Structure formats: structure tokens, C-alpha cells
Amino acid sequence: MKSYNILLTGVGGQGLMLLSQILGDACTSKDYPVVVGAQHGLAQRSGSISAHVRMGDVYSPLIPYGSADMIIAMEGMEALRYIEYLKEGGVIVMNSRIMHPPLETAPIVKNRQEKKEYITIDQIFQQLKKVTNKIISLDANLLALEAGNPRTENIVLLGAASTQKDFPLDSETLTNAIKRNVPEKTIEANLKALEIGRRQAEI
Amino acid sequence: MSFQDLIDPKPKKVFLLANEAIARAALESDVKVAAFYPGSPTSEILDTMYLLSGKYDDIKMEVSINEKVALETVAGASMGGFRSLTSMKSVGLNVASDTFYTLGYTGVNAGCVLVVADDPHAHSSQSEQDGRYFAQTGHVPMLEPSTPEEAYQMIKYAFNLSEKFKILALVRTSTRVNHQYAPVNIGEVKRRPFIKNKWNDVKGKYFTLSDTARRLKSEAIEKLIKIEEDFNSLQFNKIIDGEGKVGVITSGVSFLYTLDALDNLNLKIPVLKLGTTYPIPKKLVSTFIKNLDKIIVIEELLPYLEQHIKIIAKDSDCGLEIFGKETGHLPYVGEYNVSIVIDVLSKIFEKNIKINYKEILKRSEELKKVIPKRFPVFCAGCPHRSTLWSLQQAVKGTNFVLNNDIGCYSMLQLEPYNLTDMMLCMGASQGISSGMQHVLNDKIISLVGDSTFFHAALPGLINAIHNQHDYTVFILDNSVTAMTGQQPNPGSDFGPNKVVEIDIESVVRGIGVQNILSINAYDLKNNVELIKQFLDKEGVKVIISHGPCALYNDRKKRASGVPIIPNKVSSEACKTIYACVRDFYCPAIELNMDTRQTEIQLDVCNGCMSCAKLCPVTAIKSVGSELK
Known part of the structure; x- marks a missing residue:
């Protein structure tokens, strides 16, 4: 099977590990070869995290630099933080939400008279566009609320990602994997999030 | 995986983390006793066995006080005739090494497997230790899987190998193996009934000294020669x-x-x-x-x-x-x-x-220059953030040394805190403080969490009291072993079995500490003065700061339907004083670039109220107070 590499990136606590589980489980249910290199380790929230999802005939749990077909970024800055993994012209599906870390806030507060600014999503786009023009940016936070559960940002982005050319998993396979892996009482919101993400990307 | 797949006794192909595959293989190998101290990248082996032991009640599962006791527990079970499993991180085996090296001489009885995981890159460890030398110097065989499927197969093989040669079997992994997910073809679970043995029926000799030691060493080496013969044609090579x-x-x-x-x-x-x-x-x-x-x-x-x-x-x-x-x-x-x-x-x-x-x-690297670093930070609502805010204020302008230990609070060494002078390994904050107080004029402050306190700090503290040393011990008691995923420790009120909660204050009092201060981590402003006064006292003084791990507590709240109500900054009241964020560094608090006021992310904040207490103009209130 032709390989398809997806790098998932985000901030601890956003449900990135669950998203990697859903993708892996979906592949397994279709008998597609898959390997996921996950970043566990520290349990704390709010740090930068990533997971390498590798489908098809590949071996190692890490995507080589410049080889990811897609980056799914659950947070704006995290789309850029792992940019070395994206192949030339690869797809970025990203949340337009930015979560400013304490390290960005600290110097602004310390030197308040300098009126330093936070980084903006446009500055991030500018950098990303130097690598690819295939960028799908969604306000996943808002769309997750629309789906009925703010914690479904991950599935909104998955919905958008699934509309992309060459994405190896069909809608039914993803739906079944979501049903198997999310808490039962959140299935409805998650499926709605998948649909909303898909629709949004097709606009 | 879904947990249902993992507990289902039927064979099937499932998407598993290597650590889950290891636990499943142990289940299929009829392991009866499993004991662990958590440590990345092995913690999910413990977590999975914990879940499995809830379903299969013939598994005696323990979260041990440290790796040495865990290894001894499983070795004891093996000597008693039942298969057993433990796992630990590379540096965990240092703690268990005294037992490990002697087990290499005495051997074991029923299959006994030790998984040791190295951490190349030191992702979540203090060193890039190479665990392979343990096998060679400890006279025990070692297997090394590449994938979850192979980890699963090797664990099953390791139990047979251990049993055949009555030798401890080591399975050595590394971070990228432990944290690798892939489809695994799992087999059938067949459990034999668990009826305790009689020592007379299973008895062996597990002691070594002098000529016994020399005899056992040569026996171990002979076993390894035979094992090497097997390995020459083994499918894993x-x-x-x-x-x-x-x-x-x-x-x-x-x-x-x-x-x-x-x-x-x-x-x-x-x-x-x-x-x-x-x-x-x-x-x-x-x-x-x-x-x-x-x-x-x-x-x-x-x-x-x-x-x-x-x-x-x-x-x-x-x-x-x-x-x-x-x-x-x-x-x-x-x-x-x-x-x-x-x-x-x-x-x-x-x-x-x-x-x-x-x-x-x-x-x-060039493209990324525009974005700030996002290091691991204390979670929103973490009690350590509040304790450390108070500590920072209390020591301002004084000469001090901060001897840190292993736990979430290790992050104090990172920006923006940069507040650690020493951090070696589990429990070392005590012994190093003892040495420094002999020779330094500064105030010596040590920090240790509840789990690390029990694991390895207690002997150092007893030594300090016995020898009448002079330094301050902060015990950050958040009730769980937080950094590895909130597993229980001896101070926790839960575990895979019924537990007795060990009260840290009673322990400290029992070993003779006279000056003990017990504080609520979230009472952060009042704590500053209390800490200041305490730091000036003579002798070994212990400050126990209480506050439950926010992740653990939030999960408990969600499970029992207790709402988590975040805080909100009132834009009318906020005067951009920044007391809520300066020295506090909470990831839930951001600035609004238009008004320059602070804002709280509702889905990150857990309503711990510490920032509200720091605000001199009471601009921060619980969202709940508005709803009323």
C-alpha cells in the first residue's frame, strides 16, 4: 500500500492522542498497515505535543523530515513548530486558534512599557506559505461548540482532513472508529463534529 | 484500542500501544503477580495491568513504593511458584539493582520477567542510560523488541525462557518502542485457577554468600551458555x-x-x-x-x-x-x-x-523563529504553581540553594522559573542538602513530592534528623504520582487493591521532626509569611504543602458529575496590574492585545481561584458567581 504520513500536533489536553488512536484503529479495521509514534511521557497539560501517524508500507514510528503528506495542527503555532516534517507542497489542516503559552506572556508583562505584541495567526500563515499553499484553517474551537461539545476540536479537524485528495480513510471507516474510541455519551457530538469539519473544508 | 478489546479473552487483531501489548501478553501468560513503580516510558504497562486486574481478579497487582520493592515482590511471587511481571524505566533499575544483581545469582522459579525501558534523547529522564549493560553484568538474558507485535511475542517467550532456565528474563525497550502503536495479533486468554501453593511443594534456595555465591555465579554463566545456543536459532534473530x-x-x-x-x-x-x-x-x-x-x-x-x-x-x-x-x-x-x-x-x-x-x-529553524517556546508547564489549577509562587516571594532577596527532586516540580529548572540548583535522581534532594548544609552559609531548601518522598527521600531525611542537620524540606503533597499519569502512591487513598493511606505528617513527626508546617497550597498569599518565618528556624524543618493534582482531581470531579467552573476577568475591574500572571505563569491566562487586560481561557481554567486571590482589585471571579 502506498504510504500516507500524517503528523498530528497540538497542545497537551486537546485530545491529540485520542485522534491518533482513532486513525490507527480505523486503519486496523480495514487491514491497512499502520504505525503510530506517540509522544507520551510527561502527563502535564499545555505543553507542545505531537504524534506521527504512518499508514501503508513503512516501518519506523517517526516520519522522516520533509515527508509528511499532511500536518493536522490543533493549535496555530503548533502547525509551524513541526514544519520540518511536512513535504514540499504537503497539506496543513489547522486550527486558527492560538493558545499563548506563559513563556510568551511573561516578557510582555515584565516589560509592559514596551507594549510587545503576541504573535498573530497571519504571521504564522506567512511562514507556512513559504512551504505550502495547501492550508486549510478552521476555527475548530467555535465549530466544536457548534457540534455541542467544546472538546471535539480534534474531530472537527479530522473531518476537514478527510476531504483531502489521497486521504486514505473513507467516511464510514472513520465514523466506526470514532464510535469505538470516544466515550459513549459523546458519540453524537463527535459525529456531528466530523460532519461540520468536512462541510467546512468543502466550502 | 478500546479497553473491551484488551480484556476480551478471544484472539483478534487490535491496534495497541506496545506497553498495552506487553500487558496483554502477560495476561495471556497467566501472570498472577504484577508490581510496578511508574516511570516513563513504561507507565502504561502499569496502567494497563491496573485495568486488567480490575477485570481478572486472579491478578495480584500492586503499585509499589519503589522499583526495588516491586522487583522483590515479583521475585518473591516467582519463588513461590507463580508467574510475575514488573517494568521500570532505565534509572528505575538503578534503584532495583541491588536486588537485581543478586537475583542473577539465585535465579527464580516460575516465569519472572522484568521490562526495562531506556530513554534515548532523555525525553523524560535525567540521563540517556543504557540498560543493556545490566543484562551482561547481572548474568540474565535480554530480549529487545522493535514493534508492539514483537514486544507481545517476546514477553510470552520470556516467561517460558525464564521458567525453563529458572532465571530472571529481561526485556529491554526504548521510548520509541514503548510509545509505538500498531496492529497486534493477540491470542487467547486462558487463566489457570489461582490457588496458593505450599512452600514445601515449590521450595528452592534463594540465598548466596561466599562459596554459595561462587557456585551460583558459575551456574548462571552455564545457563547463559545454553541460552545462547537457543538464541542462535531463535526466530527473533x-x-x-x-x-x-x-x-x-x-x-x-x-x-x-x-x-x-x-x-x-x-x-x-x-x-x-x-x-x-x-x-x-x-x-x-x-x-x-x-x-x-x-x-x-x-x-x-x-x-x-x-x-x-x-x-x-x-x-x-x-x-x-x-x-x-x-x-x-x-x-x-x-x-x-x-x-x-x-x-x-x-x-x-x-x-x-x-x-x-x-x-x-x-x-x-529559520521559519520557526517567530514562535515562542512551549515548554511543559504546571497545569492550570496545579497546586505546585501556587506553592511555588509563595516560595518565590518568601525567598526574594535572600541567599538560598534550591535542591530539587524528581516529579512535576522538576520543571522549575526550565524557563520562566530557572529556579533549580541541583536535581540528580529520586530522593537526592535530601542527601545533597545534608552535604551542602555542612559547608554553605546560605539557606538550604529541598523540594520533594509525596511519591518521591516515599520512594527514596525518607532515608535521607531520617539521616538528616539523626545527625541534626539544618535545612528546609518542602513536601509537595498532591496525593498521587502525578507526572507519570496520576498513579497512586503510599499516601493515596486508592489503589488496585484496598489500601491504607500513609499520612506523611505522622511519618515526619514519627521520625523526630520538631518543626512541621502544614499549609494549603492555594492559600498562597498567607503562605508567604508562614514560609519566611519557617525558613529562619534552626534544624531540619518540614513544610508540607497540600493540594490535589489538578488533572487527577478534575477527572475525579468529571466522573462524579461535579462541575468544573472556570474563572473570568471582569473588563470593568481589571486595571492591568498583572499580579495574576506575573510570577504565576498559568497557561489559562492570556492577554487581550486590544485592551492589554488579562483574559482566562474557559476550557483551560479549572477554577482553582489562586489568580483571583492574587488580584489586588478583585477583578477575577468564578464564572459561577455571575450565574447566581
Whole structure:
């Protein structure tokens, strides 16, 4: 099977590990070869995290630099933080939400008279566009609320990602994997999030 | 995986984390006793066994006080005739090593498996320790899986191996193996009824001294010679045929990087993948190298295989050239990846690389300059953040040394705190403080969490009291072993079995500490003065700061339907004083760039109220108070 590499990136606590589980489980249910290199380790929230999802005939749990077909970024800055993994012209599906870390806030507060600014999503786009023009940016936070559960940002982005050319998993396979892996009482919101993400990307 | 798949006794193909696959293999191997102290990257083995023991009540599962006791517990069970499993991180085996080395002499009875996980890159460890030398110096066999499927199979094999030779079996992994998910073909769970044995029926001799020690050592070495015979033809050691006179010898996750790299370079060279790395199957290696001119040894950490293969090559006298770390072809430091392997192979084979990795990395570094770092931080609502805010205020302007320990609070060494002078290993905050108070004029402050306190700090503290030392101990009691995923410790009120909660204050009082201050972490302003006064006292003084781990507590709240109500900044009241965020560094608090006021992210904040207490104009209130 032709390989398809997806790098998932985000901030601890956003449900990135669950998203990697859903993708892996979906592949397994279709008998597609898959390997996921996950970043566990520290349990704390709010740090930068990533997971390498590798489908098809590949071996190692890490995507080589410049080889990811897609980056799914659950947070704006995290789309850029792992940019070395994206192949030339690869797809970025990203949340337009930015979560400013304490390290960005600290110097602004310390030197308040300098009126330093936070980084903006446009500055991030500018950098990303130097690598690819295939960028799908969604306000996943808002769309997750629309789906009925703010914690479904991950599935909104998955919905958008699934509309992309060459994405190896069909809608039914993803739906079944979501049903198997999310808490039962959140299935409805998650499926709605998948649909909303898909629709949004097709606009 | 879904947990249902993991507990289902039927065979099937499931998507599993290697750590889950290890636990499933233990379940299928009829393990009756499992004991662990958590440590990344092995913690999910513990977590999975914990879940399984809830379903299979013939598993006696314990979260032990430390790795040494965990190893002793499973060794004792094995001596008593039942299969047992423990796992620990590389540096965890240092703690258990006293027991480990003697078990290498005495051997065991029923299958007894120890999983030890190294952490190349030191992702979540204090060092890049190479656990492979434990096997060699401890006289025990070692297996090394590359994938979750292989981890599953090797654990099952390891139990049989251990039982056949009455020897402890080591399964050595590394971070990228433990944290690798893939489909695994799991087998059937068949559990034998658990009826306790009689010692007379299973009895062996497990003591060693002097001439017994010498006899047992020679027996262990004889066992290993027989095991090596088995390993020479074992399915886990495989030769992948290829063309040419240059080959690769590798193991573990490096094998996978090698396969990807060879594909990428379109090279079809012979590869020997070693699944047993102690004893090394010398016959097999000799056969492999016999027809080759050059070998590239691809392994992370120290040149363990490389040096062994040099010895075998010398014995075979085949004029083999060996490339590896010692020839400067591969790095000693950090973890490997496909690019590193492609780089070395492309040089040796004079092949062009399709992708210029160095160029990509250089360009990416340039592009990324605009974004700030996002280091691990204390979670929103973490009690440590509040305690540490108070501590920072209390020591301002004083001369002090901060001796830190292993836990979430280790992050104090990172920006923006930069507040650690020493941090070595579990419990070392105490002994090092003892040494420093003999020779320094400054105030000596040590920090230790509840789990680390029980694990290894207690002897140091007793020593300090006995010898009448002079320093301050902060015990940050958040009721769980937080950093590894909130497992229970002896101070917790839960566990896989019924537990007795050990009260830290009683322990400290019991060993003779006179000055004990118990504070609520979230009472952060009042704590400043209390801490200041306490730091001025003589002798060993202990400050116990209480506050439950926010992650653990939030999960408990969600499970029992208690709402988590975040805070909100009132834009009318906020005067941009920034007391809520300066020195406090909460990830839930951001600035609004238009008003320059602070704002709280509702889905990150857990309503701990500490920031509200810091605000001098009471601009921060619970969202709940508005709803009323």
C-alpha cells in the first residue's frame, strides 16, 4: 500500500492522542498497515505535543523530515513548530486558534512599557506559505461548540482532513472508529463534529 | 484500542500501544503477580495491568513504593511458584539493582520477567542510560523488541525462557518502542485457577554468600551458555538477505529506521536484526559476517553491539571493517531517526539523498523563529504553581540553594522559573542538602513530592534528623504520582487493591521532626509569611504543602458529575496590574492585545481561584458567581 504520513500536533489536553488512536484503529479495521509514534511521557497539560501517524508500507514510528503528506495542527503555532516534517507542497489542516503559552506572556508583562505584541495567526500563515499553499484553517474551537461539545476540536479537524485528495480513510471507516474510541455519551457530538469539519473544508 | 478489546479473552487483531501489548501478553501468560513503580516510558504497562486486574481478579497487582520493592515482590511471587511481571524505566533499575544483581545469582522459579525501558534523547529522564549493560553484568538474558507485535511475542517467550532456565528474563525497550502503536495479533486468554501453593511443594534456595555465591555465579554463566545456543536459532534473530559485501547489524527501533532508510535509498543489502542482545548469538553473528567485508552497526546510546561484534570479528579473524560510533559514523548522543540512518548509509554507499534533511532543518529553524517556546508547564489549577509562587516571594532577596527532586516540580529548572540548583535522581534532594548544609552559609531548601518522598527521600531525611542537620524540606503533597499519569502512591487513598493511606505528617513527626508546617497550597498569599518565618528556624524543618493534582482531581470531579467552573476577568475591574500572571505563569491566562487586560481561557481554567486571590482589585471571579 502506498504510504500516507500524517503528523498530528497540538497542545497537551486537546485530545491529540485520542485522534491518533482513532486513525490507527480505523486503519486496523480495514487491514491497512499502520504505525503510530506517540509522544507520551510527561502527563502535564499545555505543553507542545505531537504524534506521527504512518499508514501503508513503512516501518519506523517517526516520519522522516520533509515527508509528511499532511500536518493536522490543533493549535496555530503548533502547525509551524513541526514544519520540518511536512513535504514540499504537503497539506496543513489547522486550527486558527492560538493558545499563548506563559513563556510568551511573561516578557510582555515584565516589560509592559514596551507594549510587545503576541504573535498573530497571519504571521504564522506567512511562514507556512513559504512551504505550502495547501492550508486549510478552521476555527475548530467555535465549530466544536457548534457540534455541542467544546472538546471535539480534534474531530472537527479530522473531518476537514478527510476531504483531502489521497486521504486514505473513507467516511464510514472513520465514523466506526470514532464510535469505538470516544466515550459513549459523546458519540453524537463527535459525529456531528466530523460532519461540520468536512462541510467546512468543502466550502 | 478500546479497553473491551484488551480484556476480551478471544484472539483478534487490535491496534495497541506496545506497553498495552506487553500487558496483554502477560495476561495471556497467566501472570498472577504484577508490581510496578511508574516511570516513563513504561507507565502504561502499569496502567494497563491496573485495568486488567480490575477485570481478572486472579491478578495480584500492586503499585509499589519503589522499583526495588516491586522487583522483590515479583521475585518473591516467582519463588513461590507463580508467574510475575514488573517494568521500570532505565534509572528505575538503578534503584532495583541491588536486588537485581543478586537475583542473577539465585535465579527464580516460575516465569519472572522484568521490562526495562531506556530513554534515548532523555525525553523524560535525567540521563540517556543504557540498560543493556545490566543484562551482561547481572548474568540474565535480554530480549529487545522493535514493534508492539514483537514486544507481545517476546514477553510470552520470556516467561517460558525464564521458567525453563529458572532465571530472571529481561526485556529491554526504548521510548520509541514503548510509545509505538500498531496492529497486534493477540491470542487467547486462558487463566489457570489461582490457588496458593505450599512452600514445601515449590521450595528452592534463594540465598548466596561466599562459596554459595561462587557456585551460583558459575551456574548462571552455564545457563547463559545454553541460552545462547537457543538464541542462535531463535526466530527473533533474523537475517534479511541482500546483495553485496556490506551489511548492517542492528536491533530495537534502530532496525525500523534502517528498513525505512534502505527503502528510501533503494538499497538491498544484508541485514542482521538481533532480537536477543544478551547473550549475543555469536554463532549467528559469525555466520552473518563471514562473507562480508564491512559492517555498519546501527544502535542508539552506547556502542554495546559494536564492541561485542568487534570481539566476535576478532575471534573469527575475518578482517571485517566495522563502522559505528567508534569510527565517528554515528552519534553517541540523542535518539536516532530515519534521516540519521539515511545520512550514514548514503555516505558509505555514495548514494544521493532524495531529500536534503539538513537544508530542511535549517530552513525550518529559520521559519520557526517567530514562535515562542512551549515548554511543559504546571497545569492550570496545579497546586505546585501556587506553592511555588509563595516560595518565590518568601525567598526574594535572600541567599538560598534550591535542591530539587524528581516529579512535576522538576520543571522549575526550565524557563520562566530557572529556579533549580541541583536535581540528580529520586530522593537526592535530601542527601545533597545534608552535604551542602555542612559547608554553605546560605539557606538550604529541598523540594520533594509525596511519591518521591516515599520512594527514596525518607532515608535521607531520617539521616538528616539523626545527625541534626539544618535545612528546609518542602513536601509537595498532591496525593498521587502525578507526572507519570496520576498513579497512586503510599499516601493515596486508592489503589488496585484496598489500601491504607500513609499520612506523611505522622511519618515526619514519627521520625523526630520538631518543626512541621502544614499549609494549603492555594492559600498562597498567607503562605508567604508562614514560609519566611519557617525558613529562619534552626534544624531540619518540614513544610508540607497540600493540594490535589489538578488533572487527577478534575477527572475525579468529571466522573462524579461535579462541575468544573472556570474563572473570568471582569473588563470593568481589571486595571492591568498583572499580579495574576506575573510570577504565576498559568497557561489559562492570556492577554487581550486590544485592551492589554488579562483574559482566562474557559476550557483551560479549572477554577482553582489562586489568580483571583492574587488580584489586588478583585477583578477575577468564578464564572459561577455571575450565574447566581
